[in-house]
Amino acid sequence: MRERLREQPDLPRGVRGALPGAVDEALGQAARRIGGAAEKLARVRAAQQPGSCTAWWGICPRCGPTLRTEDGRSWCQECGAGWGYDRSQGPCGEAATFLAMDAQGGTVIVCAAHGRHMQERLDGGLLLAIPTL
Numbered sequence: 001m002r003e004r005l006r007e008q009p010d011l012p013r014g015v016r017g018a019l020p021g022a023v024d025e026a027l028g029q030a031a032r033r034i035g036g037a038a039e040k041l042a043r044v045r046a047a048q049q050p051g052s053c054t055a056w057w058g059i060c061p062r063c064g065p066t067l068r069t070e071d072g073r074s075w076c077q078e079c080g081a082g083w084g085y086d087r088s089q090g091p092c093g094e095a096a097t098f099l100a101m102d103a104q105g106g107t108v109i110v111c112a113a114h115g116r117h118m119q120e121r122l123d124g125g126l127l128l129a130i131p132t133l
């Protein structure tokens with residue numbers, strides 16, 4: 001493995017530098033087309049959904065994954081908001097504002113807090129604001 005890496009020093013950078021402008025342009029167009037298709041899909045999905053976050057674990061709607069749960073009740077360690085049930089174990093249910101799409105094209109609609117949290121973890125995926133109707 002190490003040998004093979006040494007044989008191709010900085011290959012991606014070299015290739016990118018050698019791309020004629022036309023290829024860069026084509027890649028840009030493809031990216032925009034994919035973005036456009038995803039956005040259309042986002043609108044369709046958004047219209048089909050009842051409009052609440054489908055994440056399967058709770059989160060503080062203001063702060064993110066900062067919940068603590070003990071004895072069947074949860075609270076946020078950041079802002080102190082509390083819930084009288086184990087919020088970390090159930091579906092989130094906050095109003096959905098984003099559609100997250102993973103690299104395989106699977107989608108899930110999520111609230112703002114989940115969206116922010118997922119944004120950093122979407123590897124090759126997309127996070128789209130659901131258009132308000």
Ligand SMILES: [Zn+2]
Nearest residue numbers: 060063076079
């Ligand atoms: Zn909070």
Ligand SMILES: [Zn+2]
Nearest residue numbers: 053092111114
């Ligand atoms: Zn959520």
